[in-house]
Amino acid sequence: MKNLLFFICIFPIWVFGQQIKKDCQCSCNVVLFSKQQLVPILDNNRRVKCYIMDDTIKENYYVLKIKKINRNYVYVSASAAIFDTIPREGWINIKNLGIYPSNFSTINLYNLPQRNSKIKSQLLKPEYYPFNIQNCYKDWLYIKYIDVDKKLKQGWLSPEDQCSNPYSTCN
Secondary structure, eight states: OHHHHIIIIIHHHHHHHHHTOOOEEEEEEEEESSSSOOEEEEOTTSOEEEEEOOBTTTTBOEEEEEEEEETTEEEEEEEETTTOSSOEEEEEEGGGEEEEESOSSOEEEESSSSTTSOEEEEESSOOSSOEEEEEEEBTEEEEEEEOTTSOEEEEEEOGGGEEOOTTSOOO
16 A cells, blocks of 8 residues: 555656656857856855956957756856866856857748758857857757847747857858
């Protein structure tokens, strides 16, 4: 009877609870949104491990690989392109991350992170300024951006339209 009660009450909660876990697995490279500003990397207890900063004077910029997202925090591996040999890993607030456009013609943003999804909106004239990242799924990024028409555009940005190289425009 105990076993039956376990399978009826507890087992479904455990199984279905596993499927709605908030962590999102991701494999995107991104950049820091702000320049010349210290950004803390946190440990699992949200204590500061170290700081990173894109240094425009020394032209030393970080490239970050998103490994997973949990609400407003992103677990990253961060490496300075010139001076770092050992990546720094930890949690960063998602508001500190961005992605550049890979071209400056019209870019489609999708409803879902797949090419055959409906187009949600279009960026008419993207500038070389990072888009705000909101979420990530595999190699797709959900972004927000105020376009030249002064309208907020948001949707899934395809991997081909992303540029995480801080030294080039990728086009």
